[in-house]
Amino acid sequence: MSATPESFEPRTDPLTGLSDRRTFLTILRRDAIRTMTSGGLLAVLVVNVDQFRRINSVFGFNVGDKTLIRVGRMLKELARRNDLVARIGSDEFALLLPGVMNEGHAVLAASKIERQLQAPLEIEGERVPVSVTIGIALCPTHSSHAESLLKHAELALLKARRAGLGYVVAEPVKTFEIADTWDLEIELESAVENEELELYYQPQISVSDGRITGAEALMRWNSPSRGLLRPGVFIPVAERTGRIQGLTQWALNTALRQARECRERTGHDFHVAVNMPANAFQNPQLIELVKGAMKLWDAPGGQLVLEVTESLAMADPESVFGIMKRLREAGALISIDDFGTGYSSLSYFRDIPADELKIDKIFVKRMTESEADASLISVMVELAHRFDITVVAEGVETEEALTRLAEMDCDRAQGRLMARPMPFDTFCEWVGAGAADWRAAAKVPIPPEPGRDDEP
Numbered sequence: 001m002s003a004t005p006e007s008f009e010p011r012t013d014p015l016t017g018l019s020d021r022r023t024f025l026t027i028l029r030r031d032a033i034r035t036m037t038s039g040g041l042l043a044v045l046v047v048n049v050d051q052f053r054r055i056n057s058v059f060g061f062n063v064g065d066k067t068l069i070r071v072g073r074m075l076k077e078l079a080r081r082n083d084l085v086a087r088i089g090s091d092e093f094a095l096l097l098p099g100v101m102n103e104g105h106a107v108l109a110a111s112k113i114e115r116q117l118q119a120p121l122e123i124e125g126e127r128v129p130v131s132v133t134i135g136i137a138l139c140p141t142h143s144s145h146a147e148s149l150l151k152h153a154e155l156a157l158l159k160a161r162r163a164g165l166g167y168v169v170a171e172p173v174k175t176f177e178i179a180d181t182w183d184l185e186i187e188l189e190s191a192v193e194n195e196e197l198e199l200y201y202q203p204q205i206s207v208s209d210g211r212i213t214g215a216e217a218l219m220r221w222n223s224p225s226r227g228l229l230r231p232g233v234f235i236p237v238a239e240r241t242g243r244i245q246g247l248t249q250w251a252l253n254t255a256l257r258q259a260r261e262c263r264e265r266t267g268h269d270f271h272v273a274v275n276m277p278a279n280a281f282q283n284p285q286l287i288e289l290v291k292g293a294m295k296l297w298d299a300p301g302g303q304l305v306l307e308v309t310e311s312l313a314m315a316d317p318e319s320v321f322g323i324m325k326r327l328r329e330a331g332a333l334i335s336i337d338d339f340g341t342g343y344s345s346l347s348y349f350r351d352i353p354a355d356e357l358k359i360d361k362i363f364v365k366r367m368t369e370s371e372a373d374a375s376l377i378s379v380m381v382e383l384a385h386r387f388d389i390t391v392v393a394e395g396v397e398t399e400e401a402l403t404r405l406a407e408m409d410c411d412r413a414q415g416r417l418m419a420r421p422m423p424f425d426t427f428c429e430w431v432g433a434g435a436a437d438w439r440a441a442a443k444v445p446i447p448p449e450p451g452r453d454d455e456p
């Protein structure tokens, strides 16, 4: 099913020979991105063996183990060729069904499994009563993120078990997801036109000398009915409805226009990084769009950085690498965002047409607590440098982390230690005050962002 990058080593559960939880999540992550970019529906079924502990205590562990093997085998037989069957917990299995037509299709699969597993199994001369309970979740209906999809399916399973039902489909998602999404979709339609979108900027500094080298542009939506919204709320909706292309075009143009304005105001030049959405590379006009924006705002070559997540790059390296090359030829720089979370292989370093690598904040956060994570960062830096790739650490929150990064020869840093994301005018003041040394800009007050200060 999933053309997985060469580095990805599927791991199996030794008892059943099925994929394990981690492998399941890796493949689900990739297939969810594919579903989001190419449309369609994907189903996740979590299948729990009822009262498995009781089977173990009544019939013994040997029969217990054989029961799991048999259930795994039956699931595999029921699955279509392209479905993935995994064992994700001691008595829990999961199925990934790509390309389902609708919710009914997933329900049909669940009821088939439930029926097949109703009769007692003959194991070692014993009649073992086996039954299962199933939770179902769909991408993108319930979520487009692997972990959250699995969680939705697991919650549905819990609900089914409490209600004594064989299977249950996850609840329509509350608040900002489904119930509310419809209004959100409609409001989002006119957000660009009504000038409700805004770019916040978070500075990036040079670790060795403290200069401000650039900024990442992070989108905010001043929704008239809901206040200032974070991208996590509306970007997934925009991706699903196709609005994202308009938003990306707006972000590219706004970032370059404001970079020029800031340069004129302060006399300082810097990179501006714009995030690419999961389906950016499906847009045949992307290259023209980038070229057009750079020309319109007279952007010097190398000023615009396009941030592409590692998982997007690795979902389809062949075609994505080709587009990246063309974007670089057009004068943009390519940065691999959230690096370290997408399981790419070392051999990609040789081929990846990137200028910059952004180490995911998870590693940076753990760096000062765990030597293993610190070594990991150190290796990433060394490797990137061998291929002439600049390294940015994101999510830098402490002086200690910044010092360690300097020791590791990491090129740049971004994070709350230096500054939270801020509105454009504040950012210009920041650059004015601290272009040569960010610490001099620390006196510029950054307005608090509603609802964000308590964030982890």
Ligand code: C2E
Pocket: 202, 217, 218, 219, 230, 231, 232, 235, 251, 274, 275, 276, 277, 278, 307, 337, 338, 361, 394, 395, 396, 397, 414, 415, 416, 417, 420, 421, 456
């Ligand atoms: P990202 O690209 O990983 O962006 C970094 C996120 O980390 C930002 O969240 C930023 O506010 C947050 N952050 C900054 N400093 C720290 C820190 O010291 N510690 C921690 N833990 N976090 C920090 P934000 O602004 O909510 O953006 C979330 C995500 O939304 C971004 O993640 C990016 O994937 C997406 N996004 C933002 N702007 C755009 C956009 O214009 N277009 C698209 N397609 N996606 C965007």
Ligand code: CA
Pocket: 216, 275, 307, 337
């Ligand atoms: Ca980013």
Ligand code: CA
Pocket: 337, 338, 358, 360, 361, 394
């Ligand atoms: Ca990131």
